Amino acid sequence: MEVKMKSLPPPHGGNLVDRVVRDPERGKKIAAGCSAVYDIKPTLYRDMPVRNVYREIMSICYGFFSPVEGSMTQAELESLLEKRRLLSGWIFPYPMLFDISEEDYKKLGVSEGDRLLLRLKGQPFAVLDIEEVYEISPGEVATRTFGTPEANPEVVKVPFDFKHPGFTIYSSFNPIILAGKYRIINEPKLRKPFDRFWFPPAKSREEFKKRGWTTVIAHQTRNVPHTGHEALLRNAAFIGDIKPCDGIVVNCIIGAKRIGDYPDEAIVEAHEMVNLAGYVNPKRHLVTMCLWDMRYGNPIESLLHGIIRQNMGISFHMFGRDHAALGPYYDMYAAQILWEKGIPSFGLEAPPYAVEYGLHMRPQNMAEFWYCPHCGEVTYSENCTHKGELQRYSGSFIRSLLAEGVFPPSVIMRREVYEVVVKWWKEFGYPFNNKKYLTEREKELEVDLPPMNIPKFK
């Protein structure tokens, strides 16, 4: 019964991965050993960017995805798709692959043992030490990653298709995989406003220690917070050890988005406004981000969220209904099923924290919040019984209000949060992502690369 947690949880796999070369001179030397150079390109689907591998490289090298160190070998990919385990035994949800086209592969002329220089926005960025080259069938990887109603009857309701962004991402991979470890040899600078939300695991752990936090709960987001999101994060944080959690960490997933989503700039700043405007004390609330092109894999994605946040030093993770979900594919409680009893067909006979080589991260499985005029407040579905009066949150309803220029009632969205949406609306000409934003964004990305001169690859 002794459950007192006196320190932050260890990184997944035991050690934080840090594959960032911070000394540019050393970076240049490493790059000089490269036999070819490759300019990183976004993965496209119908001409729209749906993923950029640079985000995976960032998250891997800065330790968000510890213990993963690079693009997976064929044996590791097979182990992962078969039982969601790395070859070392540690659980992991998603294939991490560096994919290129056959044409590019021929052009590069690289093979096992070669070092490939990866360029981003015209500058040296990282290297990949090629351990293996192999071919995949992207459609098969996509299907096995997300599951099927036949193979995963516990949680998959409907076969995945191209209406699902994650399925689309994996299906759009190039067929040639270069496997091997990455190293960032030219440290990118985060652009504004993302720079102040950049807390890679080593830095977030340092920040938690500085703040005296030992119990921390994570809130996953890809949204501007309405008061229901705020209620979720505030109330879920009453879990803890012998008192509520010291800290609440909002971790925004920043990456390729869909038309109609809020722009990432509005998402991070709107969450920050929750503390600047004093709804959650800034001393207790920290907004952070992770670079990742969201796959909307519900239970599978929730496992990645657990890993990211445990690596950041976080002990608890709130999971609501339809966690990281989109469309009818998964059971709406699939993530909670994973964290309550496991999903055997995905190789998890027990919850992630109860299996060997699993996580330390503990779930906080939450039901729903709604606004109830009788209660006069945002309330919890397990408490309020005013069925005829309650008003469920609808993201699309709120978005439709915004699109019409209507200020959402303050019981639905804080005025200060709304003003952040308006600020970026003015910047981008529309409150939500449109094709122009998504295309521009994919050029600019979230980082700038300092100039680095590698004579061999001028």
Next chain:
Amino acid sequence: MEVKMKSLPPPHGGNLVDRVVRDPERGKKIAAGCSAVYDIKPTLYRDMPVRNVYREIMSICYGFFSPVEGSMTQAELESLLEKRRLLSGWIFPYPMLFDISEEDYKKLGVSEGDRLLLRLKGQPFAVLDIEEVYEISPGEVATRTFGTPEANPEVVKVPFDFKHPGFTIYSSFNPIILAGKYRIINEPKLRKPFDRFWFPPAKSREEFKKRGWTTVIAHQTRNVPHTGHEALLRNAAFIGDIKPCDGIVVNCIIGAKRIGDYPDEAIVEAHEMVNLAGYVNPKRHLVTMCLWDMRYGNPIESLLHGIIRQNMGISFHMFGRDHAALGPYYDMYAAQILWEKGIPSFGLEAPPYAVEYGLHMRPQNMAEFWYCPHCGEVTYSENCTHKGELQRYSGSFIRSLLAEGVFPPSVIMRREVYEVVVKWWKEFGYPFNNKKYLTEREKELEVDLPPMNIPKFK
């Protein structure tokens, strides 16, 4: 790290005490072996009832105070006052004593080995099998029970005196103690409205199982709930295992009260109204009671609360500021100090759940709730930063509104809860306890005794 709790915690001491003889014929036989009869009288201070030992006998025999079985021997009393442990080693906070005057002692003519019949409201009620007769110095027991600034510098700020009701109770004890185990031989019937809140440990555990609850949190009360109390109980319940607690149990301390307190009838029904009016789903909320003349012992009382509620099958206990406190005697966080690190000067080198022969009960140490017009809701002190705007709850302010016949704003007290206060106000002629109520109440008590004829003691 494995903290999953799949079942209700065991009773304190390992087994639930059940010293209630439910067969009246057996009860009569046991009573026939008595050598004397004694009519239970309230403990008085300045002619006002401040305690009735019948409540202790009820709570002991029905198992609320397991593993205690009766009035303590001198050695047990000494062990308790010295280190808050029974002779068996189990932790326990308060002396449990059957005290009589020298005059009564002489009149009874009983000694060790005798069985004493205890009569209540003119009917046989219980027996006491006398193991030992000894004398106490009530003032010394009072002082050692609550502590002194010198002996207990961690939490005692000011010496106890007769302005403190608990100190007054122990100081008003009779000097002769009859030690020995109790047995209730004539089962009392709880009076309305208390009958429907009577869930002694065996029954509450049965109820939890019926409801499928495995994680339950207790809310201590001696008050009609304002919205701050409601926020405390709703939000504290977000602690749990891998999801918020299944059940919230309000446990009202029913017994001698002070002039100006709410009547007990209003307290139990007002808490019940929180679920009847749908602010907390009745499926998740259960209002119960325990008979006890509150001692206002803050950390010491919180230990009794932990024992009562663990015996009822409850896993967590919320503790706020000034828990079961009154006046300037204890540090306002004394109960939280006990449950966070222990109070060595009281014999608890570590928290109650971390010592040998301790509790399984886990604390949920909560900060404050207040109403904030900027947040537009009742909010948590660790979240809201609107220092100039927030409005702290004041029990005496709310009572003064009621006394003037002013309806408190619904952000402060739910209308349905207020109506319960009004209902009992009409019944008693005044919204709060007055001398008439307290005197009448002490005659009626919370129970009726079925007639039982013991020929020997007609």
